[in-house]
Amino acid sequence: MKRLRLVRRNNESWLVKVAVPILSILLAILVGWIFLVLSGYDAAETYRRMIQGAFGSPYAISETIVKAIPLALTGLAVSVAFRMKLWNIGAEGQLYMGAFAAAGVVMFLGDWPSWLLLSVMLAAGFAAGAIWGLIPGALRAFWNVNETITTLLLNYVAIFWVSYLVFGPWKDPNAMGFPLAPRFPQAAYLPVIPGSRVHIGILVAVAVAVLLYIVMKYTRWGYEVRVTGESPEAARYAGMNVVRNILLVMLVSGGIAGMTGMIEVSGITHRLQQDISASYGYTGIIIAWLARLNPFTVLLVAFLFGALLVGGFGVQTYGIPYAIVLMLQGAVLFFLLAGDIMLKYRLTITRED
Amino acid sequence: MKRVPVVEMIGINKWFPGVKANKNINFRVYPGEIHALLGENGAGKSTLMSILAGLYRPDSGTVKVKGQPLRLRSPRLALQAGIGMIHQHFRLVNNMTVAENVMLGAKGRVRIRTEEIEKRVRDLSEQFGLAVDPHAKVSHLSLGEQQRVEILKMLYRGCDTLILDEPTTVLTPQEVKDLFKTLRLMADQGKAVVLITHKLSEVMEIADYVTVLRRGEVVGSDHIHNLDEQTLTRMMVAREVIFPEFNRSHQLGPTVLAVSDLSVPNDRGRTAVRRANLELHEGEILAIAGVAGNGQRELVEALAGLRPVSAGSIRLQGKEISHLPIRERSEMGLTFIPEDRMGMGLVPNISVVENAMLRVYRYPENRRGLLLDYRTLEAYTYSLVDRYQIAVADIYHPVNYLSGGNLQKLLLGRELDLDPTVLVAAYPVRGLDVAATQAVYDLLLEQRQKGTAIMLVLEDLDDVFRIADRVAVMYNGEIKAVLNVSETDIDSIGALMLGVQ
């Protein structure tokens, strides 16, 4: 009898690391190609338009970046927690709380000078997200409550809280009863590259990535986080303060997600409303995972993800229904994740008699 | 009339990576017999029985069941052949009832008649004296009752050979008595029982026949009437290897670590160390001997600060430390080499440098501003690698690539480099080959020479004679005796370890 088994790889060569994701994407395109042809669409043109829509013009690239900014930031946010094997599924909710706090600052300090207002908004966004991360963090640190569930549930609380505000107390009186908070004054808009929607959030994302890289790699705290993530027993053995580190990690993770919320309302929607996030908090998890928690790789993967989403969405005007777009995007994701498993494991055939 | 063995194992060999667990073993069990399989930890008892129960496959050798050669490729096939094994960890579904657990996985019709099964369960428990309520949920049962459910499961499936792996470790004395009654009833009704154990008293009490394993080999097999405790002890632990003597001093240095009336609970909250008293002196190596599971692990973990104590005191150079956190103890010069080398002592998946710095990363000299100074840390790592002769291809590769010996040298070197006052190590040579073992011992002796007080938990009595100045023997959570190694012999220690008075 022969059996297929997955065996963990001991080492991954540089070539394999690069080749597998590329092969995965090509395979996904191949499958999508066959599917498109069978469904009677011009596959070549579809993919050409997809690439065009993501990279084909300065505008397309700028929009890909716009999409990539929140994906990168939430990816970075969760990667901090994942480093310590804290499964923060709550970036979505932390993002909403950050957006809420930033909008709150605008409501009360809207007449401040722009630079000051934006700084306070960013700080408030970070603080609100951090608190939203600290709640499950404290439950985990002190009472060992599973953070996967608490962070997930707090997402709903945050989303409903924002809905409540825009339907109720914070509803714009000029919106004729529609669920929108008032538009921000110009001072609360993030500066943009003229002629595009690319806002200064891109610098925040890059700065956060650099900072995280340095903190994780070169500080005592980052070292403790990595040791705790790899082996909590070793951390205890070395006398590290695991409770304090859980709290700090959830604070930073939630804070970064909260800043993402501030950046989205201040840079894109310019008001608090429902649907600020297109599931960025969840997509960030996939991005962090594919990037192996490396901050710079997160930036790259987020950019490619942005391209996939932006480019994919646009091919609708070529007559491709949205459902097929989702299928094409799903194929890429599926093969990337499958490829990731193949990177960590290898298939072997064992013989049994 | 010639009796046919219900199970016969002939010429069984089994290798695990680096270890030969079973060497050419012959083993026979007859119906109506309680057969004790006796040996120290790691002697190969469980491996042999796992082969019989279909969990492992032998590398060579034959298994015959009722005279027929069979290939027991899975536990299911073994069960079909009438062989059932009850493991130390029970395999029950907690939120199901006893009856449901019993019928789970048993062959039968698609439609299940609950009353029928319950009746059968009740009959079986009466027949073998296994008091347990078929309606009770498993999660509500004591460990002893759960064990009865496991036995019922096997009986329900028609097992005529029942293997029990160290069944008494989880039981209270009363439960042990009940279990032995059940086993005797089973034997009387023609079933064969194999009892894996390292407890001599149990063997004397219940077994009809004994097979003793040592280091994967059968060293003796005989009817209980032809054996006594002395002989069995000798079979289990006796060795004929002579080690080079080292210069033992009989002059004890000043006391560095004093343990008095220390009690420590195990993970389940039961007392694992009971009112232990010990003194550790400068420049000596004190071995803790004992059969695994008699409290050694809990004792050293309590000393290291990894496990809370329930009573008593630990004094390091006169200062009470039993409630200090780990970090403060290590700052006071107490260091610990855990049993769990990779996972606690060392961190998997991160580099050699990052493992080497685990103790010193907080030191100001390893910092530049807010950041860790990898140049000095790197230099530090290289110095460890050089001094302790650790074979490393690249200090930035994950430690996972190192061999067991090199891992232990890295761990030991890292801890010894702190020049500790007290070094406590659990099983420092477990799993190491001869050369690596020697290297570790050389390092420890060297450190002893520098005046460090060293406490080692050892599993092999040979090692006690090879390296220790004194030996403390633990049995059932108590320190039975503390002896000068040069004034005792292997038989006396062995007897103490097995609780023989």
Next chain:
Amino acid sequence: MKWRKLGVLLLVLAFAATMVVGCGGSQDTSAPDQTEKEFKVGFIYIGAPGDAGWTYAHDEGRKYLEQQIPGVKTVTLENVPEGADAERSIEQLVQEGCQVVVANSFGYGDPMLEVAKRYPDVTFLHCSGLQTAENVSTYFGRMYQPRYLSGMVAGAMTKNGKIGYAAAYPIPEVIRGINAFTLGVKAVNPDATVKVVWSNTWVDPTLEKQAAQSLIDAGCDVLAQHADTPAVQQAAEDAGIYSIGYNSDMRKFAPNANLTSPVWNWGPYYVRVIQSVIDGTWKSEAYWGGMADGIVDLAPISDKVPTEIVDQVQAKKQEIIQGEWDVFFGPIKAQDGTVKVPEGQALTDEEMLSMDWFVYGVEGTIE
């Protein structure tokens, strides 16, 4: 070894595939430019035409437009979220050469105005919007008129006087519909009440069905809806009770339950506006058309409804079309029974557009 060979094979295949992408692409790039003469209209949809409701009705209008004006070519982007993706989607349609961009949800307002600023030569139409600009029109229909008529049908057909209304969000458009419907109910059946449940979603068949089920459990024997899918109709069909549809004629989803549906009929409006853009006569406006324009209507009434009721409804419809009467003419009582609109007065458009109160006979709260 076999695996490695397979890997190489796949690599080659995938490579070949990308080569074809490149080549295929270069052949096709010139295609859109050849048809400069055609007039391109882009549609931004909140849902998908498959929803059988709101977006479906718009898409029917789009098809009608293509039929009626032969030179017009349309492109669509469906499932466009109202957040960050909206502006890019509108921009994309403009960049692909659309001279008119139509967006079918309220939340597209901000991004549409944003894009409109950059492209003064392009015409933008924003359905259910509030803010117009030089090149941005808003348009909507007086759906409350057919809703009133459907309320009459429901009021006549209920046996126990309990009518359920599964509604999306407590916003003026929806509240107005509930009020109009209730007034219609009360006109034929003064004792009947309308129980409102919010599903808090526009497009989610599961939630909509849950909302419907809760109304059925509360004893309602006729259900109406203000959401985009036919889930409520199917729930009524399963429960063996009557229902009133919305958006498009939902008879086919619940042949036994469905009595009628207030429907959108966007086609004629699109044809009229696009033609005026082509002719160069278009002017920005805030359009709010009623049954007289045909932009809203009542779908054919089921033959389960007695003819005298049908006649009564038809008569009322004529009154509305002729402009003799409208739904929010006084006297109208508020939920608590106090007179909100006295006899002889009527609500203004502004009052209707910002409606945040219920009429007498509605059970439920605006929360």
